[in-house]
Amino acid sequence: MDATPMLVHETDLPSARALGAALDRHGRRVTGFVPPGYDIYLRLLNPIEHRDGSTSSWSAAWAANGIEASPWMQWDELAARREPILPDGDGEPRMGDPHPELARALIRAIALHHDLTGPHRFAAWYGYAEDDRQPAISFSPEGREMVLYSGPLLDARNAPLPPLTGAGRVPMHWWPDDLSWCVGQDIYARSLILGCGLTTGLAVLGEPALDAHRIREDDFVPVEDC
Helix, strand or coil, X not given: CCCCCECEEECCCHHHHHHHHHCCCCCCEHHHCCCXXXXXXXXXXXXXXXXXXXXXXXXXXXXXXXXXXXXXXXXXXXXXXXXXXXXXXXXXXXXXXXXXXXXXXXXXXXXXXXXXXXXXXXXXXXXXXXXXXXXXXXXXXXXEEEEEEEECCECCCCCECCCECCCCCCCCEEECCCCCCEEECCCXXXXXXXXXXXXXXXXXXXXXXXXXXXXXXXXXXXXXXX
């Protein structure tokens, strides 16, 4: 578990209500997980953690199997192949639990064009919450009941700080109060979706530690709990 401060539990956040109202409640489009209207949308793939603690990307795994990477590639497509070459023998990306390394790299890229000092907002599915935290809001498209949190994305030295709940998980939803960018995905996903401005999106695409792929706001989002 990453030794970083835990997020602070919140019972209500105006920006969470604004976010929930902006999400598309019909179907499974990108805008069911992050609001419409951003300049660019990206899918960020959770890295595969190896037994020695190192990580590798989906794109590297696809290349090792002679497959061309694509924005909506699914892990089960690789795992179901006959005699696939899998990282570290049988490694796979976590579901519903973004890796702290992904969080650090994403924060680093966003910070190039946004002021990340001060608290940011987060939502995690209540089934992943610690203790007896009660849901404060539901997010579409599945009406998932979410627990709300606040906390920093930078430490005292302005270094990236992965946001962690008391359960040791990075939430699937994060945003600033002005919703100038937003991260979201379903609770069982092996990836995150980011909506943001073009300059921020290009910085994320250029961050070498991220396996990021450009998508469209009206793309269908496949279920990833396989």
